[in-house]
Amino acid sequence: MKKFAKSHEWVEVEGKTAVVGISNHAQEELGDVVYVDLPEPGKEVKKGEVLCTIESVKAAADVYSPVSGKVLEVNKNLEEKPELVNESPESNGWLVKLEIVDESELSDLMDEEEYRKFCESEG
Amino acid sequence: MLIFERSRNGRSAYSLPPMDVPESVLDMEPHLIRKVEPGLPEVSELQIVRHYTELSRKNYAVDVGFYPLGSCTMKYNPKLNDALAESEDLSFLHPYQDEADLQGALELMYNLQNMLCEITGMDAFSLQPAAGAHGELTGMLIIRKYHKVNGNTHKKKILIPDSAHGTNPASAAMVGFEVVEIKSDSEGLVDVEELKKHLDENVAGIMLTNPNTLGLFEKNVSEVVQLVHEAGGLAYYDGANLNAIMGIAKPGEMGFDIVHLNLHKTFSTPHGMGGPGSGPVGVKKFLEEYLPVPLIQEGEGGSYTFKYDLKHSIGKVRSFYGNFSVLVRAYAYIMSMGAEGLKKVSEMAVLNANYLRKRLSERFKVAYERICMHEFVLDNYPVWKNLGVKTLDMAKRLLDLGFHAPTIYFPLIVKEAMMIEPTETESKEELDRFAEAMFRILEEAEKEPDILREAPKTTPVSRLDEAKASRHPVVRWRKEEERGS
Numbered sequence A: 001m002k003k004f005a006k007s008h009e010w011v012e013v014e015g016k017t018a019v020v021g022i023s024n025h026a027q028e029e030l031g032d033v034v035y036v037d038l039p040e041p042g043k044e045v046k047k048g049e050v051l052c053t054i055e056s057v058k059a060a061a062d063v064y065s066p067v068s069g070k071v072l073e074v075n076k077n078l079e080e081k082p083e084l085v086n087e088s089p090e091s092n093g094w095l096v097k098l099e100i101v102d103e104s105e106l107s108d109l110m111d112e113e114e115y116r117k118f119c120e121s122e123g
Numbered sequence B: 001m002l003i004f005e006r007s008r009n010g011r012s013a014y015s016l017p018p019m020d021v022p023e024s025v026l027d028m029e030p031h032l033i034r035k036v037e038p039g040l041p042e043v044s045e046l047q048i049v050r051h052y053t054e055l056s057r058k059n060y061a062v063d064v065g066f067y068p069l070g071s072c073t074m075k076y077n078p079k080l081n082d083a084l085a086e087s088e089d090l091s092f093l094h095p096y097q098d099e100a101d102l103q104g105a106l107e108l109m110y111n112l113q114n115m116l117c118e119i120t121g122m123d124a125f126s127l128q129p130a131a132g133a134h135g136e137l138t139g140m141l142i143i144r145k146y147h148k149v150n151g152n153t154h155k156k157k158i159l160i161p162d163s164a165h166g167t168n169p170a171s172a173a174m175v176g177f178e179v180v181e182i183k184s185d186s187e188g189l190v191d192v193e194e195l196k197k198h199l200d201e202n203v204a205g206i207m208l209t210n211p212n213t214l215g216l217f218e219k220n221v222s223e224v225v226q227l228v229h230e231a232g233g234l235a236y237y238d239g240a241n242l243n244a245i246m247g248i249a250k251p252g253e254m255g256f257d258i259v260h261l262n263l264h265k266t267f268s269t270p271h272g273m274g275g276p277g278s279g280p281v282g283v284k285k286f287l288e289e290y291l292p293v294p295l296i297q298e299g300e301g302g303s304y305t306f307k308y309d310l311k312h313s314i315g316k317v318r319s320f321y322g323n324f325s326v327l328v329r330a331y332a333y334i335m336s337m338g339a340e341g342l343k344k345v346s347e348m349a350v351l352n353a354n355y356l357r358k359r360l361s362e363r364f365k366v367a368y369e370r371i372c373m374h375e376f377v378l379d380n381y382p383v384w385k386n387l388g389v390k391t392l393d394m395a396k397r398l399l400d401l402g403f404h405a406p407t408i409y410f411p412l413i414v415k416e417a418m419m420i421e422p423t424e425t426e427s428k429e430e431l432d433r434f435a436e437a438m439f440r441i442l443e444e445a446e447k448e449p450d451i452l453r454e455a456p457k458t459t460p461v462s463r464l465d466e467a468k469a470s471r472h473p474v475v476r477w478r479k480e481e482e483r484g485s
């Protein structure tokens, strides 16, 4: 099940692995993505720290890590096709896989329904 | 069509008389001699004239129409100042000429240094930096050196508001500083409480634009500067927006230690399109020894010389003495406007912006609305949410209606931002015409939004695919034979 952060990232955990991406709402606000600056595998990030940067025709935006962990894998397809972030933000356009260290960090993230309400209240 | 595409083998725009000297072979290392022809276009004189005349007719410029590009101060620059910068007396000077030959040019630069000191309330100015961002870099190098000389190498943090121009964090990062973003408060100003949280012994300084990029005057500026000083940091003023405050407020009196100006905005050189620009940096007395060299000084008997012996100088930041022609325009502009004239410029720039803001606010949402300075920002998020039309679409439609589009999607803290800077040189009728065009666009958004989504239709090229251009840039034209993979 996906969990969402207030800074508009999602995370989905399977075992010790967390897949991270940006939400559909975030991709809409960003506009056409032209470049994703992905981290090196092995890099360690803390929850709330900058995980990577996404550049769109409008702006460059930081993506914050919704959980702490070590980068296992990045979505190599984005190098050639950054538009996947627009076309399929919550599936094929995933950004990074992390090995998570502390599952309890997930508890203060929102579920899909809570996140939808949050976006409405923000707009 | 590119001039290369007009090219036909053997066509030329000149005919030279037969050669009357013997042909000789270049005495050069063979690997330095070109083996293939350079591939220049082969066209007739008439084709060249038509080609460039056509290009110039496709161009949009301040001399053609209203250009409200926020943050860029695209105002009209008097032609007199161009004429002076191009005059033979000045444009044929060579920087390697002897100082004695250059007295007029040195006097001009010396006087300009002093005038900029007077306008900003600083004590010394270097005219070297070649653009605004270059001035910022110079300022950051000065801050780094100052802390080093004072044994404070741990001071590594530069505080920058989230509304700042993108060049600010970039300049600080280039010098090796750690950039810390300060959130704006609900009024669009530096949040003083937020600032306090980040003030510690590691603070090297703050970079602040005032008026900020929302066009708002940072009313707590004195407090902000004082707090940073108490933490042992220096205060840097991004004076790119000086057009709003000349003759009314001085960064030096707000407490700033270092300031840069964009002469190519406020002082009569057009901004943008590749330069040349000029971003002089001014400092308070205690930092004068850190400025880039050379400065211009007045010597004995009214002669002017270059001054190189500054104890802590960060060195040279550009070849020779900066972009001299821009300095000439600035000097001519300041001399012809006079102190009262410059003050009037700022008053009119602010009046025009407020007039247009007030008119547009009848139908549009203004971000952080209140009395603004020289520019203001529309928040077009409601238009997007309610009518499905983006700021981008509205900006493109303005091109059809005969205007240059405002700056869009900046500052980043306003969603669907449209940043409008009318400048002092526009008439009330022109501002009204723009407001009417904006209202018309809003009506179209309600009734026929596709007109906006497909705009522009009347320009030499219609809507460009910006995403594709960024994802797969083609930066060089190639001959048919060379294309392919």
Ligand SMILES: Cc1ncc(COP(=O)(O)O)c(C=O)c1O
Pocket: B071, B072, B131, B132, B133, B134, B165, B167, B209, B238, B240, B241, B262, B277, B279
């Ligand atoms: C507030 C501000 N700072 C810095 C700059 C950078 O100036 P430049 O483009 O000359 O590098 C600009 C340019 O528009 C600006 O508006």
